[in-house]
Amino acid sequence: MPIEIPDVVIDRLPLYYRLLSRLDSEGRSVVSSQELGEELGVTPAQIRKDLSYFGRFGKQGRGYSVPRLLDELKAILGLDGRWKVVVIGIGRLGRAIASYPGFEGQGFDIIALYDASSGLVGTEIEGQRVKDVATLEADLKKTAVDIGIVAVPGEHAQDVVDTLVDAGVHAILNYTPNRVQTPPNVEVRHINPVLFLQSMTYHLKQRRGG
Amino acid sequence: MPIEIPDVVIDRLPLYYRLLSRLDSEGRSVVSSQELGEELGVTPAQIRKDLSYFGRFGKQGRGYSVPRLLDELKAILGLDGRWKVVVIGIGRLGRAIASYPGFEGQGFDIIALYDASSGLVGTEIEGQRVKDVATLEADLKKTAVDIGIVAVPGEHAQDVVDTLVDAGVHAILNYTPNRVQTPPNVEVRHINPVLFLQSMTYHLKQRRGG
């Protein structure tokens, strides 16, 4: 690997991908970095530079072929296959996640749901039988899973993550407010709406007080 | 305002705040930037510099008083009062949000729930009567609201946001996958788990393919 690709670039690619998907479904065949930039609120130069890390996909004087660029991004991000996902913690949030069509639609197959409550285990949620979290470890050893989505109460997050990581899961989406420790070769993303609210209140306060 | 405070700094303050809250509840009275840094995975210098934008809260040779620093952060972030929040779209996700105790516990009062479905309007969710979204505009004019949480289907997000913004709401937490346009004086945060998954798959692919 000659050049190292910055993480900020990787984080922007899904945004490009999403916009390209929309343009493609609208039948657009060509688009310029200018137009992409306007739509996403970033500079055209930014987009061109980001894409140039991976190849020369555009044509001068014309722009980018929408289906071509979409395919390239698909390959770069690994969205040309399907990924196996499990959800742990099928409470109110977990149920919303399990029923969200946006995951399946984007190549993420929710192959199992896990909970610890005896009242829930065995029931059907969105056509899936909820399994006992006690069987998670054994299941993971039988069937490799790519991504774990964690929606248990915060105090159990680390335990669940440890089980996932020990069984070879290398990507975790953590909905609990607790930070979890993982080895460096595991990707973790935290979703905590309260942190967003708290940074917004700073700005609200600024606007008022001056 | 002599110095401009970078947004990245503001975004880190809630992390510090959360850790300080925990330490405070554990009875800790003093903490060093070293220890804060270890816990959060950032350098001690980073933390000291961030805090120094707002004042000199530490004591050399000792560290920071936990209750003192907690109070300072509370004041800086505007968490010393309460904020009025409404949730629009009381589907599966909206219900999970409405029932999440983490908002009330941090000073965010969910004062009303809105939906468009006649089947939902009038029903009780978590002790709140679901109101008709048609009354949102009029309600906002009567009672000022600080933050709007949007959990409607993506295609209605812009409409709902326009209503909120027109009525003077300056902070929006958008759970839909659609980006929304707002004037520059409105704070918007997007929560889109799919974007996280898609950046994680890039890294997963890297690890496999090399």
Add this chain to the structure above:
DNA sequence: GTGAAATTGCGCACATGCACACAAACGCGC
């Protein structure tokens, strides 16, 4: 076929954010 308009890819300069390192300040033990 030729000139004009458009748009990419990229070198380069600038801005921003981060970590280091150190003087100044504090607490504690004796």
Add this chain to the structure above:
DNA sequence: GCGCGTTTGTGTGCATGTGCGCAATTTCAC
């Protein structure tokens, strides 16, 4: 009250990321 270990606040250099500007290339009209 003095010296030693600790830790802050900040000046400074460095790395990283962003935007500008332009040559090279392509399209299109006539």
